[in-house]
Amino acid sequence: MSHQHPADAQALTPAAAPATYTNPVVWQDFADGDVVRVGDTYYYSASTMHYSPGAPILRSYDLLTWEHAGHSVPRLDFDDERYDLVGGSRYVKGIWASAFGYRPGEATFYWYGCVELDRTYVWTAPAVEGPWTRKARIEAGYYDAGLLVDDDDTMYVAYGNTTISVAQLDATGTREVRSQVVFRTPPEIGVLEGARFYRKDGLYYLWLTRPANGQYVLRSRSPWGPYEIREVLLDLPGPIEGGGVPHQGGLVDTPDGDWWYMAFTDAYPGGRMPTLAPITWVDGWPVLRTVDGRWATDYPRPATAPARAVEPLTGADTFTAPTLAPRWEWNHNPDLSAVTPGDGLTLRAVTVTDDLYAARNTLTHRLQGPTSTVTIELDVSGMRAGDRAGLVMLRQTSAWVGVVRADDGTDRVVMTDGLTMDEQWATTSTGTERASAPLTGGRVWLRVQADIRPGADRQATFSWSTDGETFAPLGPAMTLEAAWQFFMGYRAGIFHHATRALGGSVTVRGFELTTP
Known part of the structure; x- marks a missing residue:
């Protein structure tokens, strides 16, 4: 099979491959593989x-x-x-x-x-x-x-x-x-x-x-x-400190007949991370290779075909293509009549609500572990009175940094936390504004830095900028919820919704997911 890659794709071309690899092989939320x-x-x-x-x-x-x-x-x-x-x-x-x-x-x-x-x-x-x-x-x-x-x-x-x-x-x-x-x-x-x-x-x-x-x-x-x-x-220690036992997933063989087990490891608040280990066959039964009684962090690399360039799971997107790349997923089905990619990503408000969990067209992206930073550049000049737009850490307990337009047309950059859902995933709080600052001009950069290690403090911090270079913190740090019942881990979400009336829009000029 041939596979086409965009000519302008940011590609990772492996150099001389090391003798070993490190788990998790993907530190993003891809569960039930x-x-x-x-x-x-x-x-x-x-x-x-x-x-x-x-x-x-x-x-x-x-x-x-x-x-x-x-x-x-x-x-x-x-x-x-x-x-x-x-x-x-x-x-x-x-x-x-x-x-x-x-x-x-x-x-x-x-x-x-x-x-x-x-x-x-x-x-x-x-x-x-x-x-x-x-x-x-x-x-x-x-x-x-x-x-x-x-x-x-x-x-x-x-x-x-x-x-x-x-x-x-x-x-x-x-x-x-x-x-x-x-x-x-x-x-x-x-x-x-x-x-x-x-x-x-x-x-x-x-x-x-x-x-x-x-x-x-x-x-x-x-x-x-x-x-x-x-x-x-059973009860096998895994490769992520503070994480769970690798399990579920599936088996796959190489063209040379080697077998591998791709499980996932629970590592909330980030989610469930693909984790790889070799399998041997003994008397017709598959046997997992362990090291010192655990699923190892490092194993010898699979003997596979020569590595080829792939597009990284992190990096930038400036939304120049006529369709969204497959790295993106919406919170529920979107109303695509209100979405225009190509010259940035324009989002026109399609929901009038004060509940972000009920607003359509929130565009989400997985976080990268163990820590990562998400930055968006947002053109807010098309917002209407009562509109909200910004960057949210999205799960059953959420917080966001964004822009709120007042009745007189002035804008504020706001940090809001305490958005919550109950065990039936019904909204129990639409959040509390914790900090704000006046915004002049139609362009703002919004940033969240998140530590999604399950054994760490699980902190996310929010900041903003008017030039994309100097960022000012806004509001308190958020402690990310580590309970598993929501199943999906935290994501960064880009949102725009109305609280008064439809008609407003924002344009996302750029997105970047980086790691230290």
């Missing part, structure tokens, strides 16, 4: 819950350096207008552990996602860049689905929580022709889920997680069982 190889190219698909487009796909040629390649779900087309932030919201719904795979017989990529537990959507594409098309809605909930395209091109989905089932799909991959329970988890193990499905040397393997501290594997000579079970890891 499904990893596959097509030829000498690796693809990684992740969860995104309520963010749109959903199910992002990363691409790599060495399993270590990854770039954004696309999204399997261009829009959260799940038959519910609340995904549009119309009539409610779908926070912590939508896309969670889903299945991603490639069917060689028709040279097509497939994505399967269970939504609301009672239905599964199928999206397909001839290439990861798209176009992705909603192919079917299956009236069955393939919870935590894992896809196997067998040697004869038959497609199976493994799924379930504690009770694990396998479904065989028809030749189109869009209809179930058979389904049965293949394994019931013993009570002493507890819960198993997060299925991934493989065939190797004539044997079938189900790769299952015990959330959030274990990994098990089932083995059989038939996709329908009976299955034997082995423990792969």
